[in-house]
Amino acid sequence: MEATKPGEKPLILSAITAATPHLRFTDLGLDPIALDLGFFQIKWYSLAYITGILLGWWYLLKLLAQPGAPMARRHADDLVFYATLGIILGGRIGYVLFYATDMLANPLRILRLWDGGMSFHGGVIGTSLALILFARKHKLNWLRVHDYVACVVPFGLFFGRLANFVNGELWGKPSNVAWAIIFPRTGEDVARHPSQLYEAGLEGLLLFALLWFAFWKTKARYAPGRLVGLFVLGYGMARFVVEFFREPDSQLVEFAQATGLHMGQWLCVPMILGGAYLVATSAGRRQRIEPIAGSESVA
Template structure:
């Protein structure tokens, strides 16, 4: 009885998402809605393209502007197709044999699938342009976290992908319309801050303020580790998808956490590789021979 009263008090003191005045779309004309989630994808990709175009003007760039233009197109396809197919493969396999797979507006995108899609796009552009694949990955990786941050903020605005019920006093706990009369963690904002803003600032600072870009694999390795660790930690606060709750019950970890473990391992391996190789541009010219 006391626990029930305590839970009721916690809910009454929690922030009510419905009272924040948020809605999932910017405006509506007829049956068309310009949704914030779509805008997040659009602005995230455009922001990444703009910053990549500035990055390649700095010394030591592994590509030209025409390659950045190709990457803009193919990575966009990779994010959309990889994200949707990854969601179906990792989280909802029945979509693979359903027309619902093509209804992107209904939601359901996988970060891990998007990463695979982008890697395929980078491989395609790098092979066509005879570019250093690992260094192109470094340049793309720097631009992903801030775009990811916009997507998670859009999830919060939509009131979706909310967190698990709070187990103690949390001043910023929220009651989401789809989550019942329960105070929950706003895990979308946790992910936006940790995997998005924080990781993005670190990578951008390393690129512009250090010589990290001259160690092939260092930036993309750090990105992979950072995303993997961030996702693993944040999954403890995020509510698992209803149809995948059994994974947590059976293994103690969510599907997202299991997918993050190989990311961390691969990222660490790439960083080790980067630190065990000489930075590019450091090879000394042979000494002049004397007569």
């Protein structure tokens, strides 16, 4: 049926829209707390970090079992310790410097990790520094170590973004798409993009698939810097695009309006450029690889 006035929706379409309102986040029955014992709580966000690290460690062992590995099985446990410190310290410090400089006025707030607030870009910097120290300690090729670690990072990104969704945080911009969700913490009865799920799909699943293919189906692991370059480039592009569907952090709305881009997008620019450089120059770093474990050499 046609609308009776110019600009109106057809009556049938209006009836369907009214009959199928957007999903409310509260209807999903999700709770940020996974286990509540009264005196002790375990949150999904914490479990996301733990699950990502454990799965990453397990997958890393699978990668190291292949010819030409840059380190031995015995190095993996030590590496996980260094990487975990880098993630936590870098992520928290990065959040303070990039998103919440007001915390510098009260340094004790920085230690309140349970209040939330982690920056992926800060975590990348912290982890990279930690891996460089780890490689120097064990006299390993730091760039090739980065290549292998890059392949496991999507596990943490996937579960971390799912935890953001469970927390009902980092929501997207208002939208009329059929899968838009009304998040109560916004304080508005407005449906929005579930941008957390977009990021889980792009930064987690898609990026993992890309790196899986590059590692197992090509010779990328023998060109130092190619795998980590693919990761940095892929993440930077995925995050840059998703930010167009995501609301900026409340304290950075004016910054986004003034610069035309979100803080997350500005931080992705050097990632995209750096990742493209690593990929483009990786062929020139290809060399005969002498594995740390085993006896097989790979040219």
